[in-house]
Amino acid sequence: MFPTGEGSIRLFRVGGIQVYLHWSWFLVAVFELTTRREVYGSLAWNAAEYLALFGIVLLHEFGHALACRSVGGRAEQIVLWPLGGVAYVQPPERPGAVLWSIAAGPLVNVVLFTVLTAWSVFVWPDLESVPREWWLFWRSLWIINVVLLVFNLLPIYPLDGGQILRALLWFALGRARSLQVAAGIGLVGTALLALGAIWLRSVWAGLVVAFIGLNCWAGWKHARWLMQMERENAWLRVETSRD
Ligand SMILES: [Zn+2]
Structure with missing residues (x-):
């Protein structure tokens, strides 16, 4: 996108x-x-x-x-x-x-x-x-x-502020969870920005918000995929350690 x-x-x-x-x-x-x-x-x-x-x-x-x-x-x-x-x-x-x-x-x-x-x-x-x-x-x-x-x-993923927040959370929560939390906050932020765009009645602001929202949603989905991969890897590790 x-x-x-x-x-x-x-x-x-x-x-x-x-x-x-x-x-x-x-x-x-x-x-x-x-x-x-x-x-x-x-x-x-x-x-x-x-x-x-x-x-x-x-x-x-x-x-x-x-x-x-x-x-x-x-x-x-x-x-x-x-x-x-x-x-x-x-x-x-x-x-x-x-x-x-x-x-x-x-x-x-x-x-x-x-x-x-x-x-x-x-x-x-x-x-x-x-x-x-x-x-x-x-x-x-x-x-x-x-x-x-x-x-x-603004701490709205994927704006720089949202990505900085994600990188900071990464130290504590790991790669997948940090992205999920940052994208979750980003989705709330996008909803607030959308209200602002409606209030301004600005098509331009609406386009910007739609663009941010779509990429934030892609980030959220990517985080879920990463978490699934981590779970599968952990499961694989358990299986191989049993052999
Ligand atoms: Zn930038």
Whole structure:
């Protein structure tokens, strides 16, 4: 239930990681150019804002991919699509490795938050002297980054927050049970998000929630499968120890 390199444009390759842009990102461009037109005096600023959103999402995904590689995992693909980006990471099956691969994404946004905030404090202490459009652009970057950080940290599997929770639970509960608990919490969270989307009457929010819910449900089913495998393995061990 994630976009793949198929139907996507091959953008560039850095450090063995291929970056794809899904065609639907052009919908974001249309949104940017039509609904945000009034904010800036020229279209160039809208284009810059679009690229900045793209850049922030990409840096976040590179955080995941590089962290995954640093612990010996595989990460070769990043796909950007309108619901954000997806870094295809396969960290080793250890809770510490999974935790680092997931946490590194939001950590990039924490670093960006510090840099952007410090910029306004130290470089632009006197806002009156800053050209209006530069200031609006900085404000957009700050808001985009904070929204991405907070949204990604919601403890709803498979959002980063839900996956961090799962990795933490893994230390105590094991691989299968931790996924089941995190996906269970995620399903409750998805239901709450769905109520929020209905309240907002937003089709866009509804699509995001549906996407999260489907992947959370897949996580729940995977957890049940893992638990069944563990039971069968335990049974096999008992059988072989009897022989
Ligand atoms: Zn992430």
